[in-house]
Every structure is written in C-alpha cells, then in structure tokens.
Amino acid sequence: MAQCEVCGNEYYLAFQVVTAGVTHTFDCFECAIHKLAPICGTCGCKILGHGIEANDTFYCCAHCAHAQGARAIVDNAAHVQVS
Ligand SMILES: [Zn+2]
Numbered sequence: 286m287a288q289c290e291v292c293g294n295e296y297y298l299a300f301q302v303v304t305a306g307v308t309h310t311f312d313c314f315e316c317a318i319h320k321l322a323p324i325c326g327t328c329g330c331k332i333l334g335h336g337i338e339a340n341d342t343f344y345c346c347a348h349c350a351h352a353q354g355a356r357a358i359v360d361n362a363a364h365v366q367v368s
C-alpha cells in the first residue's frame with residue numbers, strides 16, 4: 286500500500302512518477318495532474334499534452350503563446366505567415 290501525496294488516499298494501485306529525479310506517489314492520474322502538470326502562462330489551464338514552450342514559459346496552444354508575444358508559434362500550417 287502506498288499513500289497519495291495529494292489527497293492522502295492509501296491505495297493498492299498507487300503508482301510513482303519520477304520528475305527531475307524526484308519520485309512522487311499518486312493514487313490516480315487526476316492527483317498526478319494536479320501536482321505535476323505545467324500550467325498555461327496565459328489562460329492557466331493544466332497542460333496535459335505536449336503543450337508549447339516559448340520564452341521559458343509553457344502554453345496550452347498557439348493562441349495562448351501568441352497572446353504573450355510568441356508570434357512564431359503555429360498550430361496549423363494554414364496559419365504560417367510567410368514573410
Ligand atoms: Zn490522490
């Protein structure tokens with residue numbers, strides 16, 4: 286049995302996630318996301334997929350990256366600006 290570090294539940298299916306050499310224990314993915322998922326620098330949502338990194342900040346999508354000035358980011362080939 287292991288105890289989730291977010292909610293405290295002791296659960297036989299608890300699992301470990303290692304990030305930057307630190308081991309974390311969770312009883313479910315929701316708790317792991319709550320603790321570890323990066324947060325979009327514009328809208329504040331949890332980033333669960335690959336996300337976008339620009340100017341040392343994570344964003345959930347190209348639109349949110351644009352809002353902070355990262356204009357080079359595109360999420361659709363039709364949005365590429367040829368200059
Ligand atoms: Zn939990």
Ligand SMILES: [Zn+2]
Pocket residue numbers: 325326327328329330344345346349
């Ligand atoms: Zn966002």
